[in-house]
Amino acid sequence: MTAPSTHTTKPATGIPALLKTGFINAVIALVLFSLMVGIRTEAGSEGQLTYWTRFGELASLVAAVFGGSIVIELLRQWIGPTGAEKLVPPAVQSGMSFVGRYLAPALLIFTLLVPVIFYNQRYILDLAILVLTYVMLGWGLNVVVGLAGLLDLGYVAFYAVGAYSYALLATNFGWSFWICLPLAGILAAFWGVLLGFPVLRLRGDYLAIVTLAFGEIIRLVLINWQTLTGGPNGVSGIPRPTLFGIPLNNSDEGLAAKLGIEYSPTHRIVFLFYLILALALLTNWVTIRLRRLPIGRAWEALREDEVACRALGINTTTTKLTAFATGAMFGGFAGAFFATRQGFISPESFTFQESALVLAIVVLGGMGSQLGVALAALSMIGGFELFRGLETYRMLVFGWAMVLIMIWRPRGLVGHRAPTVYLKKAQAISSDLVKEGHG
Structure with missing residues (x-):
């Protein structure tokens, strides 16, 4: 032998x-x-x-x-x-860590100054509003996918619910944007709970198929329920937002007339920019706060191992439902903003391609990473515009870039899956609690 x-x-x-x-x-x-x-x-x-x-x-x-x-x-x-670290000198590594530490504050300061720097460039302001909209959508989906580990391919459904909720309430009842905004988030969260119940026992590919079907169901309802949603014609004449009752137009009651300044159409664009920035920062702040609460730690436990999570006594039913409801609420807020910014919505704006794009932003940025999602949204949405001149080769170049990122950075641009709460130093166990007789 x-x-x-x-x-x-x-x-x-x-x-x-x-x-x-x-x-x-x-x-x-x-x-x-x-x-x-x-x-x-x-x-x-x-x-x-x-x-x-x-x-x-x-x-x-x-x-x-x-x-x-x-x-x-x-x-x-x-x-x-194991030799990748050898290619980067220690000085460069320390410089990269320094940049990473101050990257988020620098981006925030630059974002606040964008309307000041590019005030006369309407194209850049519109692009910045679009990027911030997808940043907010990415942070909302990050709660479901990045924190709770639930693969959602129908996130655009909550986006559509928020948009149509504001559009119908504003056009039929004359309610203002500030009243409809929380209602749009609440209705989207309600639909998130309705989606959560059928998928409580599903995971992986089966969960993805059900959420994909849910997104398509919402889109088909919007197309066929013509008496309510207008069908393929959509909803037009959606009111623009006001600054707490003061319109941003060229009338005598407008903001420019009250302040005694010359009216400019850019005033409304700047207001929309700071409005979506405030909504995105609210989404970021709430998400960070929730991660430190018991529900946030339950989401992370569910993401790592659902069986172990259930064995620890965590109620996986409420954990999944709260994840779907929270993510859907932020999607509803973004949908309401999208409706008031466009002034017109139709089912064509809420296809599966939107869900795939938001999911790609979350995955490429790094599931669970707030900064990574923001950088991915900036790269992807800005990248589409940067390579617009390549015409037919734009998607090819962009696809190759995504493949390379997934090869070299499989956890995303800012891969982060560290637990929110952990012991900073080891603690000795009493000798009475172990069989060996020592801590």
């Missing part, structure tokens, strides 16, 4: 292995990009289908994938599994 061998086979690291890896990736790229890039189709003037080939660009992409695969494999072999 021979002893088992303890020798482990090392992966091949020679030139043939590198060429094999590059060849396999190049073949996969060729298959994927053949229809996406190699052949372009378009409807002709008489309705016929016309097409043309772009084999040169296809060959360039395949060659780039082949060379990039070899470079990545060489870097992996050079760095090794």
